[in-house]
Amino acid sequence: MMDTFAALAHGMAVAVQPMNLLYALIGVFLGTAVGVLPGIGPALTVALLLPVTYKLDPGGSLIMFAGIYYGGMYGGSTTAILINTPGESASMATALEGNKMAKAGRGGPALATSAIGSFVAGTIATIGLAFLAPWLVDVAVRFGPEDYFALMCVAFVTVSATFGDSPVRGLTSLFIGLTLGLIGIDKLTGQARLAFGVPELLDGVEVTTLAVGLFAVGEALYVASRRHHTEEKLEPVRGSLWMTREDWKRSWKPWLRGTMFGFPIGALPAGGAEIPTFLSYSTEKRLTKHPEEFGKGAIEGVAGPEAANNASAAGTLVPLLTLGLPTSATAAMMLAGFQQYGLNPGPLLFAERPDLVWGLIASLFIANMMLLVLNLPLVGLWVRLLAIPQPWLYAGILVFATMGTIAAKPSVVELSMLAGFGVLGFLMRRFDFPIAPVVVGLILGPIAESQLRRALAISLGDPLTLLQSPISATLLGIALIALVAPFVLKGLGRFKANED
Amino acid sequence: MFRFPARLVGAAVAFTLAAAANPGFAQQLELKLMAPAAPGGGWDQTARSMQQALVASGVARSVQVTNVPGAGGSVGIAQFVNGAKGDGNQMMVNGFVMVGALAMNKSPVTLEQVTPIARLTEEIQVIVVPANSPIKNAQDLAAAVKADIAKVTFAGGSAGGVDHVMAALFAGAVGADAKKINYIPFSGGGESLAAILGGKVTAGISGLSEYEGQIKSGKLRAIGVTSEKRIAGSDIPTFKEQGIDLVIANWRSVVAPPGITPEQRKTLSDAVEKMVKSDAWKEILKQKGWEDAYLSGDAFAEFLKKETARVTDVLKSVGLVKS
Amino acid sequence: MTSGDFVQPPRRVDRAGLVIAGLLAGLAVVLVWDARGLQSAAMYGMGPEAMPVVVASGLALLAIGNFIDALRGNLPARESADPVPVALILVGLTLLIAIIGLGGGFILATAALFVTTSAAFGRRAILIDAIIALVMSTLIYLAFDRLLTLSLPAGPLERLL
Numbered sequence: 001m002m003d004t005f006a007a008l009a010h011g012m013a014v015a016v017q018p019m020n021l022l023y024a025l026i027g028v029f030l031g032t033a034v035g036v037l038p039g040i041g042p043a044l045t046v047a048l049l050l051p052v053t054y055k056l057d058p059g060g061s062l063i064m065f066a067g068i069y070y071g072g073m074y075g076g077s078t079t080a081i082l083i084n085t086p087g088e089s090a091s092m093a094t095a096l097e098g099n100k101m102a103k104a105g106r107g108g109p110a111l112a113t114s115a116i117g118s119f120v121a122g123t124i125a126t127i128g129l130a131f132l133a134p135w136l137v138d139v140a141v142r143f144g145p146e147d148y149f150a151l152m153c154v155a156f157v158t159v160s161a162t163f164g165d166s167p168v169r170g171l172t173s174l175f176i177g178l179t180l181g182l183i184g185i186d187k188l189t190g191q192a193r194l195a196f197g198v199p200e201l202l203d204g205v206e207v208t209t210l211a212v213g214l215f216a217v218g219e220a221l222y223v224a225s226r227r228h229h230t231e232e233k234l235e236p237v238r239g240s241l242w243m244t245r246e247d248w249k250r251s252w253k254p255w256l257r258g259t260m261f262g263f264p265i266g267a268l269p270a271g272g273a274e275i276p277t278f279l280s281y282s283t284e285k286r287l288t289k290h291p292e293e294f295g296k297g298a299i300e301g302v303a304g305p306e307a308a309n310n311a312s313a314a315g316t317l318v319p320l321l322t323l324g325l326p327t328s329a330t331a332a333m334m335l336a337g338f339q340q341y342g343l344n345p346g347p348l349l350f351a352e353r354p355d356l357v358w359g360l361i362a363s364l365f366i367a368n369m370m371l372l373v374l375n376l377p378l379v380g381l382w383v384r385l386l387a388i389p390q391p392w393l394y395a396g397i398l399v400f401a402t403m404g405t406i407a408a409k410p411s412v413v414e415l416s417m418l419a420g421f422g423v424l425g426f427l428m429r430r431f432d433f434p435i436a437p438v439v440v441g442l443i444l445g446p447i448a449e450s451q452l453r454r455a456l457a458i459s460l461g462d463p464l465t466l467l468q469s470p471i472s473a474t475l476l477g478i479a480l481i482a483l484v485a486p487f488v489l490k491g492l493g494r495f496k497a498n499e500d
Numbered sequence: 501m502f503r504f505p506a507r508l509v510g511a512a513v514a515f516t517l518a519a520a521a522n523p524g525f526a527q528q529l530e531l532k533l534m535a536p537a538a539p540g541g542g543w544d545q546t547a548r549s550m551q552q553a554l555v556a557s558g559v560a561r562s563v564q565v566t567n568v569p570g571a572g573g574s575v576g577i578a579q580f581v582n583g584a585k586g587d588g589n590q591m592m593v594n595g596f597v598m599v600g601a602l603a604m605n606k607s608p609v610t611l612e613q614v615t616p617i618a619r620l621t622e623e624i625q626v627i628v629v630p631a632n633s634p635i636k637n638a639q640d641l642a643a644a645v646k647a648d649i650a651k652v653t654f655a656g657g658s659a660g661g662v663d664h665v666m667a668a669l670f671a672g673a674v675g676a677d678a679k680k681i682n683y684i685p686f687s688g689g690g691e692s693l694a695a696i697l698g699g700k701v702t703a704g705i706s707g708l709s710e711y712e713g714q715i716k717s718g719k720l721r722a723i724g725v726t727s728e729k730r731i732a733g734s735d736i737p738t739f740k741e742q743g744i745d746l747v748i749a750n751w752r753s754v755v756a757p758p759g760i761t762p763e764q765r766k767t768l769s770d771a772v773e774k775m776v777k778s779d780a781w782k783e784i785l786k787q788k789g790w791e792d793a794y795l796s797g798d799a800f801a802e803f804l805k806k807e808t809a810r811v812t813d814v815l816k817s818v819g820l821v822k823s
Numbered sequence: 824m825t826s827g828d829f830v831q832p833p834r835r836v837d838r839a840g841l842v843i844a845g846l847l848a849g850l851a852v853v854l855v856w857d858a859r860g861l862q863s864a865a866m867y868g869m870g871p872e873a874m875p876v877v878v879a880s881g882l883a884l885l886a887i888g889n890f891i892d893a894l895r896g897n898l899p900a901r902e903s904a905d906p907v908p909v910a911l912i913l914v915g916l917t918l919l920i921a922i923i924g925l926g927g928g929f930i931l932a933t934a935a936l937f938v939t940t941s942a943a944f945g946r947r948a949i950l951i952d953a954i955i956a957l958v959m960s961t962l963i964y965l966a967f968d969r970l971l972t973l974s975l976p977a978g979p980l981e982r983l984l
Contacts, residue, residue, distance in 0.1 A: 144695065199578060203571055460651070
């Protein structure tokens with residue numbers, strides 16, 4: 001334990017050298033600048049900026065990486081809040097409440113709680129990384145396909161929080177998402193499903209294409225169709241630009257809870273950032289003292305998922321540093337960055353190059369701090385974007401939304417899908433179907449399917465494998481309770497009411 | 501809103517570009533290089549490394565890399581064959597995975613249509629088991645496969661990729677029915693490594709470099725590599741040494757469009773040869789840990805043809821491609 | 824969008840709801856039809872056709888659910904929608920796709936989308952908007968293509984730069 005402290009202190013000393021601080025600052029800035037583009041998430045940002053770091057020494061380049069990584073993530077949240085265009089799938093939950101807040105003139109507090117929450121979560125998770133990594137990775141490796149499937153079941157049960165008023169409509173949205181998730185090459189047998197002979201469809205529907213289409217393009221169409229009704233006037237700032245005492249009070253618990261979801265799930269090799277953000281969103285919706293505000297811009301719904309998102313990013317570094325396991329696209333790019341200096345992350349890295357490992361962990365702290373330093377003063381500037389006259393604002397949003405797709409996959413098919421999803425988003429808004437479950441279905445469906453099939457292939461088709469693993473059995477139990485409990489409680493409530 | 505981030509991105513990147521640009525003479529060659537994959541992947545890295553080496557060594561004046569991702573390169577090659585026909589200034593990076601992907605996706609375009617230029621790199625494959633596995637060597641694994649093939653689970657990359665083909669070849673080489681292998685594809689090396697370390701599967705298949713750290717640290721046991729001869733300085737035996745005829749490598753190559761003149765083909769071949777011999781390219785290979793596997797001209801064309809036939813056969817035998 | 828553009832009184836058979844139910848049922852049929860072409864060859868456990876069938880069953884049930892809701896008129900009231908701006912934006916998106924598909928390049932394509940969207944939101948100063956759009960997309964193009972070497976589609980304008 002003392003060794004860890006000493007090593008961390010040494011790492012800090014490396015990271016706070018003025019040049020390294022500068023690299024962290026440049027990294028955070030570049031990351032934010034590129035990361036605000038929808039469809040260009042942290043992974044692509046790191047990939048694009050990799051050459052920039054070629055000329056630096058290993059320490060400096062890792063620190064810049066850390067900055068780019070965090071910056072890219074924060075950039076995605078900024079667009080999610082301001083223009084309802086999640087830059088990556090992990091910031092989708094943020095868009096749900098964050099954009100409503102921005103429209104109500106509370107974009108400032110939304111951005112602030114997101115930045116501070118990211119900082120709090122990132123800091124706690126980095127401490128977790130420093131002290132728990134070796135232990136956590138043992139648990140993470142024990143997660144088998146059946147356990148992931150059980151985790152997906154928990155996630156499926158909890159996403160009902162995004163359903164809105166009508167279960168039939170919520171489920172309809174979810175199943176549209178599941179259908180979209182089927183498109184493309186089946187991962188386990190390599191056969192094409194629902195591709196209808198179009199090669200571009202073989203890779204399936206990109207989550208960002210769907211999210212940007214449904215959220216940004218759909219919204220632009222919807223607002224345009226209602227313009228004759230109400231000239232929607234956006235007030236960039238109503239009330240305080242900063243978080244009030246009330247905002248702080250409502251934010252700190254979600255930050256901590258989000259971290260608790262994000263870090264461990266992020267550390268799982270197939271955990272990802274989406275599931276913890278949705279779990280966090282659902283939890284906050286359930287626990288809030290202001291349920292009436294959910295769906296209209298509740299600050300808890302921004303604070304929790306943002307913290308979860310950031311904590312899961314630190315979580316993915318657990319398997320990367322201890323096992324050399326790149327569990328996300330960004331981690332894979334980081335790995336490429338390590339290899340550029342002839343370093344192989346893995347069990348030996350901690351032993352062979354402790355200076356770099358602890359330097360990286362320390363630089364994550366620093367990058368997090370830089371993110372706060374850079375972004376809090378900019379909050380005022382960002383929310384002014386909403387003061388742009390409506391025609392230009394929405395034209396800009398559409399250009400912005402499409403250019404992510406043009407940059408990542410410049411094909412007519414992909415752009416047509418984007419436009420098609422925009423129309424779908426418009427129709428769903430018009431006929432009052434919730435949007436978020438579609439994206440949730442697209443994300444969770446394929447993972448749940450392939451993990452279940454992997455589990456069944458390993459057990460040669462014996463479904464009991466799901467109950468034989470203690471982790472899976474426990475998670476399935478939790479899912480069952482979460483599913484049944486509301487009905488039971490309702491029944492009890494009615495029972496009591498009758499007795500009175 | 502756009503101007504302000506752009507300016508600073510610009511400032512930062514401009515200085516690196518200035519540093520990277522190599523003065524000195526460059527020929528008139530202006531190349532377009534397609535990576536039929538998204539930025540960041542193996543083919544993209546190969547393309548961008550070529551770009552770097554071609555320009556740095558003065559072989560080409562400029563090289564533009566375009567990414568056309570989709571379906572293991574099926575989308576890219578279709579665009580390449582149709583759009584670049586007869587253009588002597590374009591090339592495309594490809595590799596082993598494309599062979600299987602084209603067959604499985606019933607692509608109307610095949611590798612026979614492109615003009616082969618050269619194979620550039622390859623990666624040796626390895627089979628690993630968890631450290632506490634009762635399987636000690638390739639013969640143990642062969643015995644297990646022969647005893648009950650369904651119970652021996654292999655974890656590896658995507659269906660029809662090099663790992664999958666290798667699992668089928670292994671089963672075939674030890675006299676088991678390749679059609680019955682229990683191969684479990686994972687998305688990405690990370691996830692399958694976790695399944696191997698966690699003891700969820702019997703064995704794992706991957707490129708050697710990906711698991712090198714785990715093998716060195718003793719968490720995984722390598723029971724064989726797929727090279728022809730033992731890798732210098734390595735104590736991992738080849739399958740051939742252990743009496744199993746299994747030689748395969750995950751190669752990457754570069755091809756030109758159909759319908760180019762023999763002169764154009766020679767210009768491109770010469771350019772690639774100069775690049776391969778340049779210090780810049782050697783430096784990149786070292787940095788990325790890629791194995792040099794330069795093979796050009798008719799020898800490469802022959803190799804490509806043989807490899808296509810072999811992979812298609814295997815994929816038919818495991819039922820991924822309908823015969 | 825088959826229903827009229829007026830506010831519907833509640834408790835009436837909702838035609839749009841019926842169409843939605845029909846579409847869902849149709850989607851279920853497509854899924855099953857597509858899954859029939861799959862072979863569950865050489866795999867242990869569950870084949871690739873299982874999940875489509877499960878999803879299709881769910882869609883079929885939801886089609887029934889939506890059908891009942893529509894018959895009862897249980898749908899939330901809708902406000903009228905103005906089709907003109909929606910059509911304008913869709914024209915813009917189509918232009919964007921067409922220009923990129925035909926090799927017109929990034930700058931022209933995004934500029935076209937910008938101008939049509941801006942017009943959809945009521946601006947009539949098309950010339951000024953066009954200039955703004957061209958300047959903006961040129962700057963974006965330069966930033967990404969030149970500095971980050973991310974290849975954006977190039978057309979005649981891009982080649983001039």
